[in-house]
Amino acid sequence: xVKLVVxxxxxxxxxxxxxxxxxxxxxxxxxxxxxxxxxxxxxxxxLVFTPEFWVLVIEAKKTAYSLxxxxxxxxxxxxxxxxxxxxxxxxxxxxxxxxxxxxxQQEKLIDSESDLFSMHRxxxxxxxxxxxxxxxxxxxxxx
Numbered sequence: 001x002v003k004l005v006v007x008x009x010x011x012x013x014x015x016x017x018x019x020x021x022x023x024x025x026x027x028x029x030x031x032x033x034x035x036x037x038x039x040x041x042x043x044x045x046x047l048v049f050t051p052e053f054w055v056l057v058i059e060a061k062k063t064a065y066s067l068x069x070x071x072x073x074x075x076x077x078x079x080x081x082x083x084x085x086x087x088x089x090x091x092x093x094x095x096x097x098x099x100x101x102x103x104x105q106q107e108k109l110i111d112s113e114s115d116l117f118s119m120h121r122x123x124x125x126x127x128x129x130x131x132x133x134x135x136x137x138x139x140x141x142x143x
Contacts, residue, residue, distance in 0.1 A: 003045065003060050006095045011048070014133035020050045020141065029080040044077040053083040055140050056133075057101075061094045067116070070094075071101065075111055078103045089136055096120060098129045 003025075011017060024047050046058035059074040061067070070092040078088045078101065090101030100114040114132075117125035 006093065007046065007058065007060060010130055010133055011046075013130055015137040015141075016048050016056075016133070021055065021137070022049050022051075023047065024049070029077045042073065042077065044074075050140060053086050054078075054081040054088055056136060057081075057088070057090045059090070059092045061092070063095045065094050067092050067094060067097050067099050071099065071113065074101055075103060079109075084109075091133075098125070100132060 011023070015021075016023065025045065026043050027047050029042055029044055044057055045060045046056075047054060048056040048058070057074055057077045059070040059077070061070045074090040074092050078090050081088045081103075084103070084105035086104075088103045090103070092099050092101065096119045098117040101111065102113075103109065103111045117129050119126055
C-alpha cells in the first residue's frame with residue numbers, strides 16, 4: 001500500500017515516469033564480498049535508473065516499521081550499483097516518515113543520510129520530500 005498510495009504519486013510528480021528514467025520493481029540484487037565467500041541476496045522494492053547508472057534505490061516498509069529497519073537494507077542494495085564512482089541515492093519510507101541516503105566511492109565508501117522527514121509534524125514534510133526528489137530528477141537530466 002505504501003508504494004501505491006505514497007510512492008507512486010511522489011515519483012510521478014518528481015518526473016521519474018518519463019525519459020530518461022526507467023523504473024523497475026522487485027528487482028533481485030546480489031552482493032558478494034571481495035573473496036566471494038559471502039553473498040547477500042535481496043529484493044529491492046523500486047529502482048529508478050537510466051541506461052548509464054542507478055538513480056534512486058527505494059525501500060518501502062509497512063507503516064508499523066521504523067525506518068531504521070530499511071536503512072541497512074537500502075545501503076546494501078546501493079552497493080550493487082554498477083557505477084559507484086557517481087553518487088548513488090537511496091530513499092527509505094514507511095509511508096509517513098522518509099529519509100534519503102547517499103553512497104559514493106572515493107578512496108573508500110562514504111555514506112550519509114538526510115534528516116528525517118515526517119508527515120506527523122505540524123508543517124508536514126511531504127512538500128520537502130517532493131522537492132528533494134525533483135532535485136534528484138533535475139540533477140540527472142542535466143548530466
